[in-house]
Amino acid sequence: MIYVTERAKQELKRLLDAKVDWPSACLRLVDRGQGRLGLGIDTEAQDDQVVEYEGEKLLVFTPELDSNIKIITLDVEYTSGEAELVIDEEIVKQSSATGKVNWFPLSPALH
Secondary structure: OEEEOHHHHHHHHHHHHHHOOOOOOEEEEEEEEOOEEEEEEEOOOOOOEEEEEOOEEEEEEOOOOOOOOEEEEEEEEEEOOEEEEEEEEEEOOOOOOOOOOOOOOOOOOOO
16 A cells, blocks of 8 residues: 655655656656665556646556555655655555354353
């Protein structure tokens, strides 16, 4: 699951407007390997997930990056008055229970 906070959307839009002079371009969240994520400039591909802001495509990523075992949050932290994008990843613990569960009635209480 990938979440982009409102503050992060504002900062991503500011960066895109200030740094990119390519009308159909947006930012792409990518897996850089070894557990690291990064941002690049790209255009939307056919199966991409899209984050929009103010009616514009802002951020795209592949469905594989939006896996159900991780929660990824893009947010902004302010250090020395400057906005800094931060990416937080949380591994969702998967249940080890699989297969069929057999239920047995409890013994009646003794009085």
